[in-house]
Amino acid sequence: QVQLVESGGGLVKPGGSLRLSCAASGFKFSDYYMAWIRQAPGKGLEWVAFISGLDSAIHYADSVKGRFTISRDNDKRSVYLQMNSLRDEDTAVYYCARWSQPLDYWGQGILVTVSS
Amino acid sequence: EIVLTQSPGTLSLSPGDRATLSCRASQSVANNYLAWFRQNRGQAPRLLISGASTRATGIPDRFSGSGSGTDFTLTISRLEPEDFAVYYCLQHGFSWTFGQGTKVEIK
Numbered sequence: 001q002v003q004l005v006e007s008g009g010g011l012v013k014p015g016g017s018l019r020l021s022c023a024a025s026g027f028k029f030s031d032y033y034m035a036w037i038r039q040a041p042g043k044g045l046e047w048v049a050f051i052s053g054l055d056s057a058i059h060y061a062d063s064v065k066g067r068f069t070i071s072r073d074n075d076k077r078s079v080y081l082q083m084n085s086l087r088d089e090d091t092a093v094y095y096c097a098r099w100s101q102p103l104d105y106w107g108q109g110i111l112v113t114v115s116s
Numbered sequence: 117e118i119v120l121t122q123s124p125g126t127l128s129l130s131p132g133d134r135a136t137l138s139c140r141a142s143q144s145v146a147n148n149y150l151a152w153f154r155q156n157r158g159q160a161p162r163l164l165i166s167g168a169s170t171r172a173t174g175i176p177d178r179f180s181g182s183g184s185g186t187d188f189t190l191t192i193s194r195l196e197p198e199d200f201a202v203y204y205c206l207q208h209g210f211s212w213t214f215g216q217g218t219k220v221e222i223k
Binding site: 044045046047050059095101102103104106107108109 | 149151153155160161162163166167170172173204206208211212213214215216217
């Protein structure tokens, strides 16, 4: 069965960096776009970035462009989100999700807290 | 950017009731690329409907989606306990945007 497991979250100071990972299993990873979506405490969903199966297409939300980098390693069946210059407003639960019809499988989410 | 406005903000209903949720786009959604998700408290969202009206795998037929262009509707024919949750629409016809959500609560 399809599984997505995020890791790498935690507490970081404003201006700091963090790298999230998402390990996938149960499907042919390289065939699928993957995405990161976040949800601030008590708020709605906001898409962050997505990446095509072979890295040919990468897109970012304006709110993270220039600060976050999405990447993937198809051999390791993993997708990553490098987050730099973190701000208070980046505090959220970050979900990775498989893009199919769309977003048909989601991980359980990982909390990132940006606070001094 | 396409803005999605969901209404109402909160819907207070009883188990067995019919729920009608609206998602209105600021401009036409290309190819009716409009999806609906349900998010139960403390859980990740779950895909219910794609392409405005196609139920996702494993989604019961009490869920139905309709609409085109700028106006879309999610209907739940008979509310089950697990349906008391927050619902989001997503358009992916031009970039991606989520609506702000509709909470369906127990009356």
